[in-house]
Amino acid sequence: MSKAVVLLSGGLDSATVLAIARTEGFDCYALSFDYGQRHRCELDSARQVASAQGAVEHRIIQLGLGDIGGSALTDSRIAVPHESTEGIPVTYVPARNTVFLSIALGWAEVLAASDIFVGVNAVDYSGYPDCRPEFIAAFETLANVATRAGVEGSRFHIRAPLIELSKADIIRCGMGLGVDYSLTVSCYDPDPKGLACGACDACRLRVAGFSDAGVPDPTAYQT
Amino acid sequence: MSKAVVLLSGGLDSATVLAIARTEGFDCYALSFDYGQRHRCELDSARQVASAQGAVEHRIIQLGLGDIGGSALTDSRIAVPHESTEGIPVTYVPARNTVFLSIALGWAEVLAASDIFVGVNAVDYSGYPDCRPEFIAAFETLANVATRAGVEGSRFHIRAPLIELSKADIIRCGMGLGVDYSLTVSCYDPDPKGLACGACDACRLRVAGFSDAGVPDPTAYQT
Numbered sequence: 001m002s003k004a005v006v007l008l009s010g011g012l013d014s015a016t017v018l019a020i021a022r023t024e025g026f027d028c029y030a031l032s033f034d035y036g037q038r039h040r041c042e043l044d045s046a047r048q049v050a051s052a053q054g055a056v057e058h059r060i061i062q063l064g065l066g067d068i069g070g071s072a073l074t075d076s077r078i079a080v081p082h083e084s085t086e087g088i089p090v091t092y093v094p095a096r097n098t099v100f101l102s103i104a105l106g107w108a109e110v111l112a113a114s115d116i117f118v119g120v121n122a123v124d125y126s127g128y129p130d131c132r133p134e135f136i137a138a139f140e141t142l143a144n145v146a147t148r149a150g151v152e153g154s155r156f157h158i159r160a161p162l163i164e165l166s167k168a169d170i171i172r173c174g175m176g177l178g179v180d181y182s183l184t185v186s187c188y189d190p191d192p193k194g195l196a197c198g199a200c201d202a203c204r205l206r207v208a209g210f211s212d213a214g215v216p217d218p219t220a221y222q223t
Numbered sequence: 224m225s226k227a228v229v230l231l232s233g234g235l236d237s238a239t240v241l242a243i244a245r246t247e248g249f250d251c252y253a254l255s256f257d258y259g260q261r262h263r264c265e266l267d268s269a270r271q272v273a274s275a276q277g278a279v280e281h282r283i284i285q286l287g288l289g290d291i292g293g294s295a296l297t298d299s300r301i302a303v304p305h306e307s308t309e310g311i312p313v314t315y316v317p318a319r320n321t322v323f324l325s326i327a328l329g330w331a332e333v334l335a336a337s338d339i340f341v342g343v344n345a346v347d348y349s350g351y352p353d354c355r356p357e358f359i360a361a362f363e364t365l366a367n368v369a370t371r372a373g374v375e376g377s378r379f380h381i382r383a384p385l386i387e388l389s390k391a392d393i394i395r396c397g398m399g400l401g402v403d404y405s406l407t408v409s410c411y412d413p414d415p416k417g418l419a420c421g422a423c424d425a426c427r428l429r430v431a432g433f434s435d436a437g438v439p440d441p442t443a444y445q446t
Contacts, residue, residue, distance in 0.1 A: 062287035068326070070333030088371055095329030098369045102325045103291070106318030110293030130369045138368045142361040146321045146353045148311055 001027045003113035004159075005104045008032050008058070010045030011186045012206060013119035013162055016174035018053050020161050021117045023177055029111060030055040031104050035096075036066025036074045039187060041194040048183045061103055070094050073188060080189040082199035088127050089201060091188055097130035101139050101158065108156060109147050116143075117159045124167035124209060126201045136160045167209030175215060182218035195222045224250045226336035227382075228327045231255050231281070233268030234409045235429060236342035236385055239397035241276050243384050244340045246400055252334060253278040254327050258319075259289025259297045262410060264417040271406045284326055293317050296411060303412040305422035311350050312424060314411055320353035324362050324381065331379060332370050339366075340382045347390035347432060349424045359383045390432030398438060405441035418445045 004026035008014045021028050030050040032043055043060060050058035069075040071093040078090055097120065104116045120131040129135065140158040144150050162170050174181065186206040187196035196203050198221040210217035227249035231237045244251050253273040255266055266283060273281035292298040294316040301313055320343065327339045343354040352358065363381040367373050385393050397404065409429045410419035419426050421444040433440035 059290055061290050062285055064285040065326075065329065067282055067284050068330040068333050070329070088374065092371075093329070094332035094371075095325050095369060098325040098328060098365065099322065102318050102321040103288070105321060106288065106293070106316070107291040109317035110291050129371060129373045132368070132373075134368045135365075135373070138361075138365040142321065142358075142365045145355070145357045145361045146318060148315075148317075148352060150352045150355075150358070151311060 001025060002115065003027045003029060003111050004115040004117055005029045005031055005108045005111065005113050006055070006117040007100055007104055007119065008046045008050060009119070010042035010049060010184060011119070011202070012174070012181060012184045012209070013121055013170060015049045015053070015179050015181070015184045016170050016177070017117045017119040017161060018049065018055065019174055019177035019179045021115075021159070022053060026115060028055045029107065029113065030058040031107060032058065032060045033063045033100060033103070034060050035063040038073050038076065038080070039185070039190055041190055042185050045183055045185045052180055052183060059107070063099070063103070065093065065096065065099070068094070080200050082189075082197065084201070088129065091126060091201060092128050095130070097135070098139070105143050105147065105156065114155065115157045115159050117161070119162055120160050121162045121165065121167070121170065123165060124205050133163055136163065166212070167205055168212035171209050171213040171215055191222050195220050197222055224248060225338065226250045226252060226334050227338040227340055228252045228254055228331045228334065228336050229278070229340040230323055230327055230342065231269045231273060232342070233265035233272060233407060234342070234425070235397070235404060235407045235432070236344055236393060238272045238276070238402050238404070238407045239393050239400070240340050240342040240384060241272065241278065242397055242400035242402045244338070244382070245276060249338065251278045252330065252336065253281040254330060255281065255283045256286045256323060256326070257283050258286040261296050261299065261303070262408070262413055264413055265408050268406055268408045275403055275406060282330070286322070286326070288316065288319065288322070291317070303423050305420065307424070311352065314349060314424060315351050318353070320358070321362070328366050328370065328379065337378065338380045338382050340384070342385055343383050344385045344388065344390070344393065346388060347428050356386055359386065389435070390428055391435035394432050394436040394438055414445050418443050420445055
């Protein structure tokens, strides 16, 4: 079996991506980050999703992105907006997907895995620059000069199977593959019990996605 | 003054790069990583170099690369070779420069710094794939689609001023700019007192560089 590294946040999208990678026949090595995120409870979801979907291994890497801040997700002094905003929102974490994919690339090289899966989406998304197809293409080019692959002639593939799907299509796809979305969390601003706020960008996209897909939303929201 | 983020390992090359960036007139923000490296004592050198050369700030980011291993520098079970080896050596840390530059990119975005300096060198080096000019070019392309810059039209410049210099030329350049090389360490395999082994790749390149430059080597080697 071929090996793949799968970035797993504990959210809806990456849980779906893990199911897709498994369905394609990969031995999946799930990778999460404890990066100073406000919604750190997502790591418990990531553990449960990795286990439920048969990842061979799940690693959580410590990463001090809180020390550079600059985002509502990594700096507690910046509030998470509970309504739609213009332009790139303050929940954007500078270079986050570049950093996550870079560490995934390092692990893929150690494992001799050829494929790296990431759940970015450029349809029902927050407008983050590092979720766009041109970002994925540029990272794949980089991956193949940054590593032994660049010298020895093998290739890495950066796989973003959700990038052109709507949130409703992602949910329909995942339901078809048996994903248990009750294990996942999307909220950027959960309460101390881990209940979703229902109002941040991530919650609004999730709520609309379940509604559009005609699938009951299993999320526990704050009342 | 323009701002620059400067990757600072505590070694000879990055100390020289910091001096070059200062000479070019940048306000320099030095960035180091506590990444599970065997030669963690380099962080003390990085602190001293940042201070001696007037960095505006110096941050050390926690980064669990030891959890993916795959290198003599991050896995204590793999020995550092004390002689020259064929091909890419086991001291290569998979995707390390990609990860370091990615985090530097995130900090540059937070600071509104346009330039990121890195001390890679493709002449007197260990053959690491992520020290080559094509890697730097690919990373610069990525940086400008991965960030707000990609959406808003500003640009990041990845600066590798040493990339085509010999080690002797780097030392001559740094001496001319007042770099105190006695503060720097290059060794991959120092003893518990921090004394350099004199035999690993990094030490051999350093010894030869000082010799070729006709400059006394201030390094404290194990006897």
